[in-house]
Amino acid sequence: MSRALSYVVPPSWEGRTVQDFCRRYLGLSSRAFVKQKHLPGGLLRNGTPCRSVDVLAQGDVLVLQLPQDAAVYEPQEGPLSVVWEDEDYLVVDKPPHMPIHPSPGHSRDSLLNRVAFYYEKAGQTPLFRPLYRLDRDTSGLVVLGKNRVAVSSAQVGKRYYALCQGTLAGAGTIRAPIGLEPGSKIKRCCQEGGDPAVTHWKALASNEGHTLLELSLETGRTHQIRVHFASLEHPLAGDDLYGGSRVLLSTQALHCGRVQLTCPPLGAALHWESPFPQEWREAFPWVQTWSPA
Template identity: 40%
Template structure:
């Protein structure tokens, strides 16, 4: 399969350096531009090979060919079960099962979404590595955006940093919340003596979680969530802090054996597609493992 290729007409603010056109007009990162220059990519102006110092004029046709990509030798393709509710030539949205990590670790070099995506790429004859735009903890299920080439990863990462990628979550929490909607604004930092656990404390970084109770029983609540910040374990730490840890979250206070991991699910993602300018909206229903908890709940209006 040929390397991803992009072409544009120079239509304003010309003449200018090709480097300036790509960096400022097309948001090509400095790192990606260096890869195009030195790792097998190609730049052309009006079908002629050009350097970044070439001066482009109004009406010129600029083409950028990305360099070939090869995954790390430590990241091996594996045939794994996960869903792909949306895909195009630039990105896919994966439905990550809760038991699966996003990327492998030293202790668990296989079985991650990254391993599964690489196997899928191999089946599709797509020469690409794994570019996660967002990540979900092991134990958190749901929608995760994966860029299919480096330029898409650059643009989507920038969009996310600017708040242009909206992700919504659902959580099953223990107990009944007295306030059915609200904002948890409590700083989060690393817990002393632990490399994994986080806690609310005055020395932590700002962390803001918006929540709304959608349904509840006498013992549990189904909560919809949106993050204003993205701290490690933010939702889990915030709900443990207010006395309602997530169901199945042994790290932060609940040891319900009915679930093997924390009951947290990314159920919606929305963004303006960086290549088409269309609004992309993807939704995924709750995991079936939650049914015993949810079926007996009554809705909160």
Template identity: 35%
Template sequence: MKKNQNSLKKYIVADKYGDMSAEDYLKSVMKVSSRNRQRLFRSKNVFVNGRPVHSKQRIKGGDMVAIRQFADDTYGVKPQIGPVDVLYEDDAVIVLNKPAGMLVHPAGQTDSFTLANFLAGYFQEKGQTITIRPLHRLDRDTTGCVLFAKKPEYQTRLEAQLKANTMHRFYQAIVMGTGIMEVYPDGCIRENIGKVPGMANRRRVDTKGQPAVTHFKLVEEMGPNTLLELWLETGRTHQIRVHMDYVGHPVLGDKMYGTPSRLITRQALHASGIQFQHPVTGQMVEVNAPMPADMQECMEKLKSYWK
């Protein structure tokens, strides 16, 4: 493993953190992920007052704790040349517009032709070695914004925003039925989501599941269908699709939680925007993805038919 010899992240321990273990300090104060903590201690790249220490080493106020910043030497996935629609990029992050029919990253028996593989190919063509670090996922047939971090410390800071619900993700969905605001005038669905026994990839509303909160507002009603804008307070698997089905307004074309549609070959769900605090500058960044052609065509057909 190559080391960036000039990159040490240093902290002076405040008195209130005295008597913590080095492991707890990295976790609670320096916000180092579990995976990276293990890597740092194993490779003896955690230092207290200039000396390498083990994870249980006690620290005290005034100590200087430093960790080695590693330069990436692997993409983490097989680089492949493919479609990469860049919505935003700088030295810290990149946001891509994912097309329908593509996984965000390898999973199960699929280890190629994913968004992560194509992003690795994009970096490779630019002569950059950057490990692929997606901050969140989208279902295979959901389109739109996916955020990636270019360094582990940026990933850690962005993951903290996800956990604190300060990273905002926006969606557009064409759903079945109308009148949803009459039943949910506050535009909020608060229903726990859990796994369906015996069906690993399917979810359902379950009082014993994980808390899930979906906010929405009505954009337009088109005959028997409705265009909604939604934003997530939590990020459960299939959250929007499960919640919409539960309230009687499944996403149009959703083969798992609704019914297939002649108007569109997939669920009409699009991650239209993402808003986050930049991991370096601290400034708010907002990135938007235009509605894909198949959803636009679907809306045009609905409007034309129900004039």
């Protein structure tokens, strides 16, 4: 369904151009703004079509008319843990063993297929997109934007939690470039000439030969956390692709437990937490003390 987004120009933005307001206040990317201004009626100021160079005054009402949405993913019925939702965003808690996107091996059992069913049941067809990706076997919070403006203007901060094998103490930063391992289409490794990758970590607790870590990323390389800790000879528990043992866990112990969403029209940043997976709590009861929720 089509929808219009309306914004009142605050005093501090008087005298700025429409493009300035959209790019800097709303946070639209250059590409998203160009697409928006070329839509029929895509930019309206006080009900009248306007140009990107037009100057705004305090109290002007700028309206962005969004295009008609169309379903992209095939609906598939299944459980969906909805954490929060408004007109522009949906936050869900993804279980492990579920890919975010459909693929040749998972054409209908992805998170986005279930989101499509969720909206079909509600009689809606928003053009939703995840703001970031989690690996198939990584659990935790996923934020989806429900229109082009929401996706382009959002800023997301994520806090991950992991259980690695062995004992680590203190905190640190791993700066090691990552690339494909020679001869593999899936596995990554730390290598010269790879893509820059930076992981910040803090040890929360150690017990039973494992360490619970809190992590944040400066970069978002494929398998980044898994590769970085495998390079330190502390692979994640359950991550057999990178040397971890599956004796206690069925998949890698990596969880997106805290998310912060900042978007200029929202005002204050929004925060959500997700508890550690049940499998963690059963195999390592001591981690529950540190669970985000």
